[in-house]
Amino acid sequence: MKLWPYLGALAPLLLWTGPAAAGEDPPVTIDTHVDIPLAYMHEPRFDAGHDTPLQVDLGKMERGGLNAAFFVIYVEQGPLNAKGYAKAVAQARRKYEDIHLLVQRYPRRIKLATTPEQVIANRKAGVLSAMIGIENGYSLGHDLKNMDWVFAQGARYIGLTHVGHNDLCTSSMPTAELGDPPLSDAGLSAFGKQVVERANRLGIMVDVSHSSDACVRDVLALSKAPVIASHSGAHALVNHPRNLPDDLLRAIAAKGGVVQAVAYKGFLKLDPGRELAEKALQAQVAKQAGDKQYDSEKHDFLPAYVQGMARIDKAFPLPTLDDYLAQIRHMVDVAGIDHVGIASDFDGGGGIDGWRDASQTRNVTAALRKAGFSDADIAKLWGGNLLRVWRAVEQTADAPAR
Ligand SMILES: [Zn+2]
The missing domain is CATH 1.10.287 (Helix Hairpins)
Structure with missing residues (x-):
């Protein structure tokens, strides 16, 4: 108790770091879904080496203890014709370039990681990891050869679809503007099947977030490797078409995969x-x-x-860490502790009260501890499970992913 007088001066700092200070950092923290704007790294305001209006920049990752993030190559769904494909391919190319610019400009702070070992090595070296994921296979431009190109660019997961059906599969959210038929038993298309097979052979994780339930089932039946959901919620708690029902949580787990619970307001609380x-x-x-x-x-x-x-x-207050923890808890109860992970969807609509940007990442760890998860559990949730799945996907590939 006699320490209190000395703590007086430190009180603001203690209050500020709050629960974050109440334990050690996990071995590695991986966020599997972070968006980037089209002008990322090209405009000074989006230069992630400086303070930015983005929820994720290098300073926020360093301060918040977020070690690694999958930055996503997102394109909006457009028409399935030559013009639409060409636009999507061009937008995607720009985003690959953006992420490469990030690691080229700040080589002492962040490195591209294309293998689980690189993520671990970067962590040990005190350097952040940037990984690349695809959100919407539409940006393949309906050309299977582009799978090899995206692998060479460093892409290590492919989210098959987004909002609106595409040439790979049906979406969990059909779009009337694009003339989508309502959901049916239709899942993967013939091209979508080729993409999944090619992903397996190359060592790219298949991501079923945004896919229709029928598509998830098709992927689980076809894929030779475990699959991921890079940013999804639990349907049993919040009735949203983007959230996964319990039977699919179980099915993804049964195949050895992982569901990355997402801190996205609309999937945590209907408002x-x-x-x-x-x-x-x-x-x-x-x-x-x-x-x-x-x-x-x-x-x-x-x-x-x-x-x-x-x-x-x-x-209309944002959902809280309690809402988020309820989803993680449910997923762990249904799918098992080895099959759940963490994703923010920052800069793509994600963020909740308590985890508004990457600088608040330790609040998530503290909330997990408070909810009773052990350090070993927390290590799994924060990236251990994802790295296990990634390794399994590498092992299924034709050649080691180097
Ligand atoms: Zn998304």
Whole structure:
């Protein structure tokens, strides 16, 4: 007790670090889903080596103890024709270039990791790891040869689809604007099957987040390797089409895979009022910018949007770490501790109260401890499971992924 007087001066710091200080960091922390804007690294405001408006930059990762992240090559779903494919391929190329720029510009702070061993080696060397994942196989441009190209670029998972059916498989969220038929038994297309087979042979993890349930079943039946869901929620707790039902959580686990529980507001708590408010804000900001439609790439960092979102956060509070932990707990109960992981979806709509950006990553670890998970469990959740699956996928491949 006699230490208290000396602690007085440190109190603000202790309060600030709060629960984060209450234990050691896990062996490695891996976030499997972080988006990047199209202008990433190209515009000074999105140079991740500096302080940025992004939820993930190098400083936030270093301060928050987030060791490794899959940065995603996301493209929006467009029409399945030559023009649409060409646009998607071009957008994706730009994003691969962005991530390569990141590691080239800051080689002492972050390195590209294309194997689990590199992630571990980077961690031991005190360097961050950047991995590459694909969100929406539409950006293959309907050309199987591009699988080899994306592997060479460093992509190590491929999310087959996004919002709206594509040429690989059906989406959990069909889009009327694209003329999608409603969900049926249709899952993987013939091209989608080729992509899964090629991914297995190359050593690229197949990611079923965003896929329809029928597609997930098709992938599980076809894939020779375990599969991942890079950012998904639990349907039993929150009835959202993007969340996985218990039978699929079990099926992914039975095949040795992993479901990365995502800290995305809409999958953790249904809040129709907030959804409406966000839609209204998006329409308003797009109109002010002189655009017909809201485009997250273009509008999300405009001051009017940022200020509007802050107002919405006050009126409709974000889900909390407790909501997030409830999903992790459910997934662990259903799928097992060896089959669950962690994803933020930062800079793609992710973020909750308590884990608003990468600088708050230790709050997640503290919340896991508070919820009763052991250090060994936490190590599995924070990346151990994902690395195990990644190794299994490498072992299924034709040649070692080097
Ligand atoms: Zn997503």
